Amino acid sequence: MRKNKNVSEKAGFFTLERRGLQPTNSVKGLPPALRKKKRYIAFEVISEGDVDGNKLFEAIKETMMSLFGELKFLGLELKHFDGKRGILMCYRESLKDVKFGLNLVDSVDGVRIAIRILGVSGTIKSCVRKFLKG
Amino acid sequence: MLKRERKLEKKIAKERIDILFKLMEEMKDKDYDLARRYVELARRIAMKYRIKIPKVFKLKFCKKCLYPYKEGRFRVRIAKSRVIVTCLNCGYVKRIPIRPIRQKISKENKKGKG
């Protein structure tokens, strides 16, 4: 797993300190062909002030759970978030469902928000380059 | 079904009949059958929307075979105060009585008196 540390420095605007989130593949050490394929969704939050990353992720998880339930494996992980923009990771198969669910996230502990999807890409690096540069 | 717009239909039909007869005039020498086709179309429209073909146009074609009168395709004679038109295509004879001139004068007098 290449270390993503230098990416955040070069990008220079990710404040959230990475908490070493590892991809939680159920079975360890799979050959690449069997490993779960991943997609990274760049999104932007529209709200009054800034929103806390953890609470936002709580709200997203809660919405997805109410929508799809426990049986749907989305593989959601919030990779980066800086109060306004962020990157959300999910499995490639469940991309459609996650995009569907992201629309329905409407409030983070009382603060009304709207999530705008900027784009989807296969790696964090291209995600940053394509969508989060502007 | 939606209501039919009678008034507008009649207006358009009348205009189409005028156009068709004007075209018939032009095509009479070039393409005789085509001119007949125009007359037939005009009659169908007139029948469909219950519009009278103006008298001016009625004299221009034979009622039976719908061929427009072209010089050399019809013969006109005047006898016993009637105009007799014979169509050479189908031999149908059309007689038009000539109203005595006095009729017109009395109409003017009536208007004058009235």
Added chain:
Amino acid sequence: MRPELVIAHEWIGLNVEVVKSVNPCEVGIRGKVVDETKNTLKIMTEKGLKTVIKKGRVFRVKFAGKLMDVSGDLINFRPEERIRRGLILLKRGKVRRW
């Protein structure tokens, strides 16, 4: 005459050009309409008489001072029937008359 009444009015004598057609060879046929039947328009082009089917074609026609693209499906009726059907089509299409 308002432009939208073209589908009810007389086409014989109008200058017409085929703009879009299912049969690509017909695109570009231009001329005066000489005759009209339920499904076809007979157009007199320089090269001679051409018979074009109405359904599935788009004709560009000059009417009431406007240049218009009329789809053949709207005029797919007998000439005398086209007045009645055309006006009903206009009414059903909720055509704005301002």
Added chain:
Amino acid sequence: MKVDFVRFKPSLTYDYDNFVVFDENPKNGEFLKGYVVKARSSKELLQKLRRAKMDWFVGVVGDLNVLKYAVMRWRVDLILDFEGRVLDYSLIKMAREKDVAIEFSFARFLRCRGYERSKLFEEVVETLKVIKKFDTPFVLTSGAENDYELRPKRQILEFFEYLGADVERAESWIERLVRRYTDPNYIMDGLEIVGEDP
């Protein structure tokens, strides 16, 4: 021409060219004007319809028999999406002939949660099936009442595509409806003014 039907004057515009602001009495601003007709009886519907100006989008809100009566009217061209809307088989079939569009708004999903929302999903999916069968005009919009219910057009279309709506058809219907009011050259589906005749 990307347009969205909303119920308020939006401040931020995502990637939309224009908005149709639906209101009881539309105020003229730079957005298109939409006129909401709330009626409990067909008589009331008629009175309110008379007020409609030529360039207003007319949307109807009411119970089933008001909607059935409204679909017949020539002036009505949209059935708005509101709480407690009931559509039935014959209404959708009639809307096809009378060329009245049915609106599906996204904001209604935000206002409810849990079991209520799942009932809403079921109703929308069911209606979309019937609409696909009759090819009735339908419109996918956000129907937002504040800035947070607005979503970019792409997201809304994906949302309804996920529920099984035929998005291209919806695009063509909304294109038709908007062009009927904004584009003077558009007369009907197959009839367009292309230019001036010299």
